[in-house]
Amino acid sequence: MAELILTTFDWVPETPRGYVRDLRVRWALEEAGLPYRVESVPFTPRNAEHFAHQPFGQVPWLTDGDISIFESGAILLHLGHRGDTLLPADPRGRSKAVEWLFAALNSVEMAGLPWAIFAFSGYVGETPEWKRLDEFLKGRLTHLEPILAGREWLAGTFSVADIAMADVLRLVDRFDGLATHPACRDYVARAIGRPSFVKAHADQLAHFAAADLSHSDEKS
Amino acid sequence: MAELILTTFDWVPETPRGYVRDLRVRWALEEAGLPYRVESVPFTPRNAEHFAHQPFGQVPWLTDGDISIFESGAILLHLGHRGDTLLPADPRGRSKAVEWLFAALNSVEMAGLPWAIFAFSGYVGETPEWKRLDEFLKGRLTHLEPILAGREWLAGTFSVADIAMADVLRLVDRFDGLATHPACRDYVARAIGRPSFVKAHADQLAHFAAADLSHSDEKS
Incomplete structure (x- = not known):
């Protein structure tokens, strides 16, 4: 190769x-x-x-x-x-890992990165703009929370989906955005504990x- | 099948x-x-x-x-x-289509969708929040503009990358976000003219x- x-x-x-x-x-x-x-x-x-x-x-x-x-x-x-x-060998598991890879980047990071930019820039507080982005992110985390509470890794075994999702959530966690979503936070801890x-x-x-x-x- | x-x-x-x-x-x-x-x-x-x-x-x-x-x-x-x-048959073309598919969803839509949400909500004007999102989007469009001026479709032939990118840009165009990026606008017109x-x-x-x-x- x-x-x-x-x-x-x-x-x-x-x-x-x-x-x-x-x-x-x-x-x-x-x-x-x-x-x-x-x-x-x-x-x-x-x-x-x-x-x-x-x-x-x-x-x-x-x-x-x-x-x-x-x-x-x-x-x-x-x-x-x-x-x-980095991807399950069976077609169903592989398909699951691929959809979760896209979910990390297109559903979660699309909410998380603009939120982190605003948090980093200090645009945090009572403005409608901040509230709208915060609501956008929290909407995603609310659905992610029970999923990550119920499984170790997104596609069964550790895969590229977890690399993307954990890295996306890690940035949110940097600005304390996972405080009310403990399963998301535990998932990040699990992922970044890997050698x-x-x-x-x-x-x-x-x-x-x-x-x-x-x-x-x-x-x- | x-x-x-x-x-x-x-x-x-x-x-x-x-x-x-x-x-x-x-x-x-x-x-x-x-x-x-x-x-x-x-x-x-x-x-x-x-x-x-x-x-x-x-x-x-x-x-x-x-x-x-x-x-x-x-x-x-x-x-x-x-x-x-929907994907080129040769490995290089296929790889190109896949990277542009991700670019549409993770580099361009990540800037375009929050921008469109703000535009739709009327959070437009002189606030630092709006300017930050507008700058985020325009940064992406500025780099996309010469690329779309120079080629008909992202990966050479029409592919899933164009479906994603054109749909992402179409939403920006709905709120007149492509006004200063004519090649992006022409690309959308080209794509949505397809039967x-x-x-x-x-x-x-x-x-x-x-x-x-x-x-x-x-x-x-």
């Missing part, structure tokens, strides 16, 4: 560290035991080659031989199909910390 | 008509020439069987033999794999209009 190369930024500010989406891909690669190499592109300025791989100027992307893939969901699905550790998450997270932090060092070398 | 059954609401209010997400599935089924049947569940109240198929209490879901799938993105992908009209969209859209409107008639019959 071709070498897998994960590309992320060379450096990011403190705030997003530990939450940059290359984490989802690192986590999946660690879970699957697939060897990979990490490459970097400048956080700024973003050049034409970057946009050729990732049309929105974001990260990550993955190259697998002559195929270059952007969108963390598409990368997770691609890696899922490379082995049998593959711990390694992926530490590797992301180390990657950006190393960039700090080389930046300060240049300055000295 | 098993019979395909698409389930949607029996009725919805006027505003969402033409935009209920069963449209994406109808459109794909029409493009692929796959025979299907439409079934209905009550808009209200939503019962346990509904939640068993769609854990967030939304629509649509699709049953294909003993597999029941929710999330429009997952359904589109499932239908894409059933034939060769399969026209039929799917008319079928959805007719489905809900028929419910109005039967509701008024009950009352008379």
Whole structure:
């Protein structure tokens, strides 16, 4: 099989560290035991080659031989199909994992990310705008809560759906959005307790910390 | 092959008509020439069987033999794999269509839907909240614009990615959010001019209009 190369930024500010989406891909690669190499592109300025791989100027992307893939969901699905550790082998289980992968990104993150942006920006309180986004998110969590109370992982066994969902909920939890949804919070704790998450997270932090060092070398 | 059954609401209010997400599935089924049947569940109240198929209490879901799938993105992908009209046959083209499907739902709709909710609710103007969401959406459209100016369809040939992206952008266009992005608007026009969209859209409107008639019959 071709070498897998994960590309992320060379450096990011403190705030997003530990939450940059290359984490989802690192986590999946660690879970699957697939060897990979990490490459970097400048956080700024973003050049034409970057946009050729990732049309929105974001990260990550993955190259697998002559195929270059952007969108963390598409990368997770691609890696899922490379082995049998990230997607169930039976068609029903596989279908379940795929629908939950989309649910994480299109039903839950679509509510959770704008909510987190508002929480981070301090747009929190009594305004109708905040209440509308909060209601949007809470509507999703209310339905998710009994599901996550009743099963360990979304598709029976741990899959790419859990990598996406746990990472989406982890961002909400960062701004204390899971306080009234304990099963969602327990699920996040369960997921991020896995050795593959711990390694992926530490590797992301180390990657950006190393960039700090080389930046300060240049300055000295 | 098993019979395909698409389930949607029996009725919805006027505003969402033409935009209920069963449209994406109808459109794909029409493009692929796959025979299907439409079934209905009550808009209200939503019962346990509904939640068993769609854990967030939304629509649509699709049953294909003993597999029941929710999330429009997952359904589109499932239908894409059933034939060769909705996904390119070659691995690179297929990968491209899948990444753009995720991009439509996770990069563009994640900005576009909250924006449309705010526009619909009248939360438009000079508030920092509106400006933040507007900036989030415009950031995505700015990168999409040259891409859609340079190609007819996202993955070369028409695919499920275009069904998702055009439907996502169509909602933004409804609230005039594409005014400064003519290539995005032309792309929507191109997509919704396809006979399969026209039929799917008319079928959805007719489905809900028929419910109005039967509701008024009950009352008379």
